Amino acid sequence: MPLKLKTKDKHIKKLAEIVNGPKSILYLKEDLLAYDCDGFTIHRHMPKAVVFPKNTEEVAAIVKYCASHNLPFLARGAGTGLSGGAIPINEEVIISLVRMKRLVHVDLENRRAVVEPGFVNLKLTNSISEKGYYYAPDPSSQYCCTIGGNVAENAGGAHCLKYGVTTNHILGLEVVLPNGEIIEISSDGIPDAPGYDLLGLLTGSEGTLGIVTKITVRILKNPEAKQTVLAYFDKVSDGSYAVSDIISAGIVPAALEMMDKIAIEGVEAASFPVGHPKDIAALLLIEVDGIEAGIDEQIKEILEVCKKRNVREVKVAQNEQERARWWANRKTGFGAMGAISPDYLVQDGVIPRSKLPEVLERINQVSEEVGLRIANIFHAGDGNLHPLVLFDSRKPGETEKALKAGTACLKACADVGGSITGEHGVGIEKMEEMRFVFNEEEIQAQTAIREVFNPKNLLNAGKIFPSPGRCVEIKKEMKATSVKSEEKLLEFS
Amino acid sequence: MVVKEFISELRTAFPDVEMEQAQTNCDLGNNGYVHVYPKSEDEIVTILQYANEHGKKIVVQGNGSKKGFGGEKETADILLSLSKYKGIVEHGAGDMTVTVKSGTSFQELQEFLSEYKQQVSLDPSWPKYASIGGVIASNDSGPKRLGYGSARDAVIGLRIIYPDGTIIRSGGKVVKNVAGYDMNKMYIGSMGTLGVFTEVTLKLRPLPKKESVVLISFPEGSFEDIHAFAVKILDSMMEPVSLEFLNPSLAQKLIGKKQFTLAISFEDVESSVDYQVKMIQDMKPDQTTLSILLDNEELQSFWNQLYSISPNGVEGNLETKETEACLKVGVKNLSVLNVIRDGQMLQDSHNLVVTAHGGLGHGICQLNLKGAREDVASVITNLCQIVGRLKGYVIIKHAPLSLRQEINVWGDKPTYLFLMEGIKSKIDPNHVLNEKRFLGGI
Ligand SMILES: Cc1cc2nc3c(=O)[nH]c(=O)nc-3n(C[C@H](O)[C@H](O)[C@H](O)COP(=O)(O)OP(=O)(O)OC[C@H]3O[C@@H](n4cnc5c(N)ncnc54)[C@H](O)[C@@H]3O)c2cc1C
Numbered sequence: 001m002p003l004k005l006k007t008k009d010k011h012i013k014k015l016a017e018i019v020n021g022p023k024s025i026l027y028l029k030e031d032l033l034a035y036d037c038d039g040f041t042i043h044r045h046m047p048k049a050v051v052f053p054k055n056t057e058e059v060a061a062i063v064k065y066c067a068s069h070n071l072p073f074l075a076r077g078a079g080t081g082l083s084g085g086a087i088p089i090n091e092e093v094i095i096s097l098v099r100m101k102r103l104v105h106v107d108l109e110n111r112r113a114v115v116e117p118g119f120v121n122l123k124l125t126n127s128i129s130e131k132g133y134y135y136a137p138d139p140s141s142q143y144c145c146t147i148g149g150n151v152a153e154n155a156g157g158a159h160c161l162k163y164g165v166t167t168n169h170i171l172g173l174e175v176v177l178p179n180g181e182i183i184e185i186s187s188d189g190i191p192d193a194p195g196y197d198l199l200g201l202l203t204g205s206e207g208t209l210g211i212v213t214k215i216t217v218r219i220l221k222n223p224e225a226k227q228t229v230l231a232y233f234d235k236v237s238d239g240s241y242a243v244s245d246i247i248s249a250g251i252v253p254a255a256l257e258m259m260d261k262i263a264i265e266g267v268e269a270a271s272f273p274v275g276h277p278k279d280i281a282a283l284l285l286i287e288v289d290g291i292e293a294g295i296d297e298q299i300k301e302i303l304e305v306c307k308k309r310n311v312r313e314v315k316v317a318q319n320e321q322e323r324a325r326w327w328a329n330r331k332t333g334f335g336a337m338g339a340i341s342p343d344y345l346v347q348d349g350v351i352p353r354s355k356l357p358e359v360l361e362r363i364n365q366v367s368e369e370v371g372l373r374i375a376n377i378f379h380a381g382d383g384n385l386h387p388l389v390l391f392d393s394r395k396p397g398e399t400e401k402a403l404k405a406g407t408a409c410l411k412a413c414a415d416v417g418g419s420i421t422g423e424h425g426v427g428i429e430k431m432e433e434m435r436f437v438f439n440e441e442e443i444q445a446q447t448a449i450r451e452v453f454n455p456k457n458l459l460n461a462g463k464i465f466p467s468p469g470r471c472v473e474i475k476k477e478m479k480a481t482s483v484k485s486e487e488k489l490l491e492f493s
Numbered sequence: 494m495v496v497k498e499f500i501s502e503l504r505t506a507f508p509d510v511e512m513e514q515a516q517t518n519c520d521l522g523n524n525g526y527v528h529v530y531p532k533s534e535d536e537i538v539t540i541l542q543y544a545n546e547h548g549k550k551i552v553v554q555g556n557g558s559k560k561g562f563g564g565e566k567e568t569a570d571i572l573l574s575l576s577k578y579k580g581i582v583e584h585g586a587g588d589m590t591v592t593v594k595s596g597t598s599f600q601e602l603q604e605f606l607s608e609y610k611q612q613v614s615l616d617p618s619w620p621k622y623a624s625i626g627g628v629i630a631s632n633d634s635g636p637k638r639l640g641y642g643s644a645r646d647a648v649i650g651l652r653i654i655y656p657d658g659t660i661i662r663s664g665g666k667v668v669k670n671v672a673g674y675d676m677n678k679m680y681i682g683s684m685g686t687l688g689v690f691t692e693v694t695l696k697l698r699p700l701p702k703k704e705s706v707v708l709i710s711f712p713e714g715s716f717e718d719i720h721a722f723a724v725k726i727l728d729s730m731m732e733p734v735s736l737e738f739l740n741p742s743l744a745q746k747l748i749g750k751k752q753f754t755l756a757i758s759f760e761d762v763e764s765s766v767d768y769q770v771k772m773i774q775d776m777k778p779d780q781t782t783l784s785i786l787l788d789n790e791e792l793q794s795f796w797n798q799l800y801s802i803s804p805n806g807v808e809g810n811l812e813t814k815e816t817e818a819c820l821k822v823g824v825k826n827l828s829v830l831n832v833i834r835d836g837q838m839l840q841d842s843h844n845l846v847v848t849a850h851g852g853l854g855h856g857i858c859q860l861n862l863k864g865a866r867e868d869v870a871s872v873i874t875n876l877c878q879i880v881g882r883l884k885g886y887v888i889i890k891h892a893p894l895s896l897r898q899e900i901n902v903w904g905d906k907p908t909y910l911f912l913m914e915g916i917k918s919k920i921d922p923n924h925v926l927n928e929k930r931f932l933g934g935i
Contacts, residue, residue, distance in 0.1 A: 109724055110826045111854075132728070154671045165669060167678070168646050183909040188884050190823045190856055191643070192632060192682070194903045195932040196913045200645055200678020204671050224730035244587050250610060250699030291732060294765025350667040354587040382669045383588075422669040430672075437665065437672055445661050445920075446674045452915035464673060 011071060012049050015093065018061045019051050024099075026050040035076070035094055039141075040084035040429055042345070042399060047088035050076075052099045056174060056182060056213040059095060063211065064180030066093055067458060074460040075211045077118065077149030080141045082346050083427025085152065085206045089462050095211060097148050103127055104214065112171055112189040114216050117148025121155075124217070133219045136163040139423070140331040148212050154204030156423035158255040158330070159287075161381035163220070165423065167203040172216030175202060178459040182213070189216040201449065206425050208460045209453040225292035226254070227299050228317040230326055231306045232280045236260060239282035240356035242309040243380045246286070247353060249305060251298050256381030257285040257330055260360070262340075263375040263388070270336030272328040280312060284380065285330055333377040334388065341373070341390035345402045349413030350422040353383045362412040363387050370405040372398070384422035385413065411436055431466045496526045499570070503527055506543050510536050511577065515568070521561040521806050522894030523552050523930070525572025532577050534654070534691050540573060541689065542658035544925050551925055553685035555596055555624025559631050560806025561819075561891035563684055563902050563930040573689065575626055581605055582692055583666075589697040590649065590666055595626025595690040611697040614641035618800050618859075622807045626690040631890075632682030635800060639854035640734030640760065641698075644681045650694030651680050653687070656925040661688070668696045679916065685927040686935055687920045701760030704734075706786040706795060707773045710744060710752040718778050719753060720830055723853045725776065726757065727826075731769050734760045736853045738829055740837045743848040747798050748784070753833070756795075756850075802848055803861050804891045816866040818892040820876065822851070822858040824885030832858050835879050843868040859890075866896065873900055903932040 005016055007027055016025045026032055027049040036044040048071065053059045066073040072090040077097055079086055088094055101118035108131055115124060121142040124135040138157035139145055145155070151173070156165040163169075171189035176182055185202075186193045193199075202209055233239040239258060246253065259267065264276050264283060276283060284306075288298045299316060306314045317323040337344040351359050360376065363385075367374040375388040387409045391402040410420045414436035421430055434443060447465050450457070500514055511530040531537045544551050550569040554560065556576050575596035582592040586609050593602055599613075599620040606612050616635035617628045627633075629651070634643040641647075650664035663676035680687060711719050719738075726736060737756040739747065744754040757773060759766045770785060777783050786792050804817035822832050829851035836858075840847035845864020851857065860876065862869045869892075877887050889902040910933045917924075917935045929935070 109727070110856075111727070154675065156669060160669070164642070164646060167675065168642065183912075185907075185909065188825060190825060190885055192634075192821075192823055192857065193907075194886055194888055195907060195910070195935075196687075196916055197632075197645065197678045197682055198909065198912060200675055200681070203678075204675045209674075221728070221730065223732075247589060248587055250702065252698065291730070291761060291765035291768055293768035294762040297762050297764055350669050352585055352588040352590065352667060354585065379669070383667055384669050417666045419665050419667050419670040419672045421672050422667070423671055425671055426673065434673060438662070441659050442661050442663075443673070445655070445659070446676060448919040449674055449676075449679070449916065452912060452919060 011069060014065060015049060015051050015062060018065060019053055019058055024052040024054070035088070038079040038081040038084060038086040040082050040087065040427060042403070043084055043087060043428060045087055045089045046091065047094045048091050050094040050096050052096050054099050056176065059176045059211055059213050060180045060182050062093070062095055063176050063178065067179050067456065070456070070458065072458050072461060075148070075152070075207045077146030078120070078144050080145045081149060081153060081427065082348070082424040083421070083429040085425055085427040085460070085463060087428060089428060097146065100213065108133060110189070111219050112216055113219050114214060115147050116214060117212050118146050121145055121147055121150060128219060129222070132222050134222055135217060136169055136220050137166045140334065147215055147217070151203050151212050151215055152205065152207040153423065153425045156379070156384065158257055158379060161256055161379065162252050162254045167200060169218045170199055170203050170215065171218055173199055173202060173212055174214035175210040175212055177210050178454040178456065187214070187216060206427065206460070206464055208450055208463055223289035225295050226287060226289040226323070227295050228323045228326060229286040229299065229302055229314060230317070231284045231286065231314040232277060232312045233282045233284070234280060234310065234312050236282045236360055237357045238309045238311070239284055240360065242284060242306050242311070243356060244353055245305040245309065246302055247381065249301055251288070251301060253286050253381060254289040255285065255287040256379070258376070258378055258380035259283050259330070259333065260376040262373055263333060263377040266336040266340045266375055267329050267333050269339040270332060272325065272332055274325050274329045285326060330377070337375060337388050337390060342392045342394065345389040345391065345406050346424070347385070347387045347389065347406045347409050348421045348424040349385045349387070349410050349418055351383045351385065351413050351416050351418035355416040355418070356380065356383065359385065359412050359416060363409050366405050366408040366412070370401045372401055372405055374405065374409070379422070382422070383418065407433060426464045428463055431464060434464070434466050500527045503529070507536065507539050510540065515572070519560070520893045520895070522567050522897070523554070523560050523564045524568040525552050526568060526570055528572045528574055530574050530577040534660070537573070537578070537654050537689055537691060538658045538660065540571065541654055541656050541925070544571060545656045545658070545923055548923065549925070550928050553689050553927055555627030556598060556622045557807050558619045558622040558805040559627055561804065561893065562631060563897070564927065565898055565929045567894060569928065575624060578691065584609070585666070586611070590668070590694060591697060592650070592666070592692055592694040593625055595693055596624050599623045599625055599628055606697060607700060610700045612700050613647060613695050614698045615644060615647055616641065616796070616800065618803050619805045620800060622805060625693050629681055629690060629693055630683060630685050634857065636735035636737035636756065636850065636852055637758070638857060639736055639852050640732065645678055647695050648677050648681055648693060649696050651677055651690055652692040653680055654689045654691060656688065656921045656923065664694065666694055684931045686917060686931045688926065703763040703766045704758065704760045704792055705766050705770050706756055706758040706792060707770055708748055708754055708756055708784045708786070709777060710750045710754040710782045712752065712780050716830065716834060719755070720827065722776070722778050723755070723827065723830070727854060729772070731772060732759070732761070733854065734758045737850050738833050738853055740833050740847065740849040742837070742840060742846055743802065743850055746802070746848065747795060750782070799850070803859060806891070815863050816869045816893060816896065818862045818869050818873065818896065819890040820860045820862070820873065821888040821890045822860060822876070822880050822885060824856050824858070824880060824883045826853055826856045828883045828885065829853050829856060829858055831883060832880060836860050836876065839872045839875055843872055845869060845872060847872070870896060870900065877904070906933045
């Protein structure tokens with residue numbers, strides 16, 4: 001029986017058939033609005049349709065259909081990506097994986113679990129924690145982002161300092177290639193499969209090489225004990241030096257996070273305040289975990305380092321509730337900026353740890369130059385900065401200024417030998433900034449790999465890599481759309 | 494080819510590069526008529542461009558410890574040795590990163606870092622010969638992989654020269670980086686088939702404040718006990734850096750006990766190591782014997798012996814009449830028990846020596862075979878079947894050329910081989926580098 005659809009578009013009709021019915025496809029303008037951007041909201045574009053496959057075969061059939069009809073398409077998880085990776089800039093068919101959300105298999109003895117891509121990150125830990133196990137990569141968005149999206153972005157998190165980022169925990173993948181072919185790489189989770197490391201290449205490829213439909217991950221045993229320290233500093237530089245000193249003392253903390261004054265103002269004004277003093281310049285949130293017998297020794301050393309660096313106050317969490325409160329305060333840090341600014345732009349540069357004081361100073365200058373406040377909440381232990389540029393998109397020109405400030409921060413990171421992104425990916429946001437770290441030949445070496453996997457470039461085209469004309473266009477468009485969203489806001493007010 | 498003419502052609506093309514005519518041929522193949530020893534990156538670029546433009550083939554080599562790993566040819570035109578391209582490029586002691594030229598031996602690198610109480614967290618075979626470039630290109634790892642991870646966890650940046658001379662940097666100097674594709678991963682383990690590494694940047698870890706190894710030897714026929722004990726450790730809060738299962742032949746060599754033995758090592762602050770050692774002592778199953786290696790000398794000698802148990806391409810094996818081979822086997826963690834046990838059984842049913850060990854926490858085993866050629870070949874075939882049933886893989890890490898020409902060094906072709914072939918042909922369309930040295934004849 002033909003499906004009843006409110007459209008004459010033959011592609012949409014056909015796609016609806018593949019996913020078995022009108023409830024698994026969106027194609028009306030009002031339904032598509034929610035899919036015109038991801039966590040990077042400055043740029044918006046409408047998709048052709050959104051389909052919700054239930055299994056790998058449906059994904060493959062959709063992809064085959066799109067490929068044979070030259071329809072651009074892309075994968076989407078929870079849409080929390082911060083660099084625009086899931087934005088359909090070519091009017092793509094969006095393949096949403098949120099209905100493929102099963103925990104397929106857990107093998108505690110061999111320490112692995114198999115999940116579908118739409119499975120939410122935190123759910124994995126919650127499903128195995130009773131048995132004393134957890135999944136290590138913990139992006140702050142873990143309560144809603146999908147493991148498929150994590151694989152695509154090679155997501156990190158606060159505890160990646162000791163345990164590594166997503167790529168260090170991926171053991172196997174099932175992937176639908178851009179021609180619709182299904183391949184399985186190390187699906188049993190056995191490491192070092194012979195041949196080039198396609199797992200490593202696919203992880204972090206931002207959904208441009210294939211669509212991940214099943215994931216085998218490593219799971220870890222919960223550490224025996226944890227201790228968490230909060231340290232307040234009157235000078236940002238003292239906090240930064242303390243970071244270096246802790247690491248050079250031979251301690252590998254599970255997490256080593258920093259927030260500066262503006263960030264603290266934000267988190268204290270938002271939903272999870274912990275009563276940080278208002279007048280301090282920086283705080284460090286430090287966690288050590290491992291064998292209980294060894295923890296005190298490390299905590300003692302950390303306290304000594306902080307004292308040497310003129311800490312104003314330093315305390316150890318007295319119980320799990322206190323620890324959880326500190327972490328909730330930190331992990332909701334980005335959103336908390338909403339309490340002190342109408343809009344914010346998150347950046348994601350990485351620097352060698354030792355350059356922390358210098359680069360934070362430079363970010364300060366950038367803030368003064370463009371006349372926008374910049375908060376810093378970041379993974380200090382691995383040098384992964386998150387400058388949050390606070391702006392008001394309703395004020396003419398501020399969006400552009402914010403983008404400019406973001407770029408300047410990334411330049412500062414690249415200039416000291418760092419990178420333009422540590423965990424959020426390049427997406428459409430940082431394509432142009434790729435040139436801060438790679439030359440033309442190095443970019444070509446990477447697009448050559450894309451051609452192998454995605455020769456027609458129908459899957460998530462126009463992302464990651466700058467191409468001379470293209471990036472200028474996008475930046476121009478960004479300006480245009482931000483004006484549009486201003487208008488939208490006016491309409492509603 | 495008239496080698497004399499060829500070498501004089503090369504001398505004219507690059508007069509400053511040190512080179513020599515190949516001396517003897519060993520039975521491992523992967524040789525070159527002419528050996529070149531570049532001392533600068535420019536020289537490497539020039540040599541590659543020359544070969545690429547003149548249809549010449551190159552074998553890339555660090556110090557030659559992996560000469561018996563892959564490859565179906567006696568000799569290529571040029572053997573490009575990185576043994577003279579050595580040294581530390583940059584050490585960010587505060588950043589815990591190091592950039593090193595690819596020909597530097599693993600041991601030299603660790604010795605340099607130990608002065609700063611730092612280390613590269615990898616424990617490959619033959620550290621005194623193995624160049625860091627070779628360790629990364631072959632993705633070698635050892636028992637401590639359980640705690641350390643492998644090359645893909647330690648490498649943060651590479652500088653690689655493509656066959657057309659293009660210099661490509663991948664990754665960078667920072668420990669966290671998702672700018673562009675993670676090209677490092679693709680180059681790691683690519684066996685020199687994509688380009689020549691000139692520099693490797695690694696993240697470092699502090700040297701552990703204390704290390705201990707607990708050795709537990711089991712009586713014959715107690716496989717269920719071993720399995721149960723291993724599961725108990727893995728399911729505990731303990732954090733062993735290695736949980737390596739040794740077969741009796743290997744245990745005999747290392748500690749003089751011809752028994753299946755578990756080598757459980759810990760690295761951490763003193764109180765934590767002591768506590769965990771105590772826990773193991775308390776858990777010790779009945780009828781096993783337990784010994785503990787504590788002092789540095791004992792530990793060093795234990796590990797050094799273990800790291801040099803496999804055959805290597807530097808010392809060669811022309812002298813002995815026996816055939817030597819080394820296999821890397823990957824299976825699920827606990828299937829390591831089966832592989833090591835069956836390896837021992839094959840030793841008993843064939844006339845050869847099998848020394849074997851495997852990590853119960855990571856699933857990678859190494860089996861060294863030594864005996865008559867037919868026996869070695871037959872044991873390899875047997876093992877491939879056993880491992881196939883466990884859904885794992887076997888890679889021949891070392892074997893004489895003649896044996897490699899007969900057996901499939903890399904195992905079956907995966908369905909997605911075409912992607913790998915695609916990668917190879919984008920980067921090295923003329924198949925200049927390490928021809929047929931890799932999976933599926935890449
Ligand atoms: C408040 C907040 C905090 C955050 N904190 C962190 C953090 O601490 N660390 C961090 O790393 N990130 C963080 N992020 C960014 C984001 O959550 C991560 O990038 C996450 O991995 C994206 O997952 P997703 O399911 O939302 O993917 P989406 O946003 O839907 O997609 C991201 C990209 O992945 C592709 N993709 C999605 N699913 C698949 C699939 N199955 N196969 C192939 N490609 C696919 C998409 O095409 C797109 O390019 C944060 C975001 C927010 C909003």
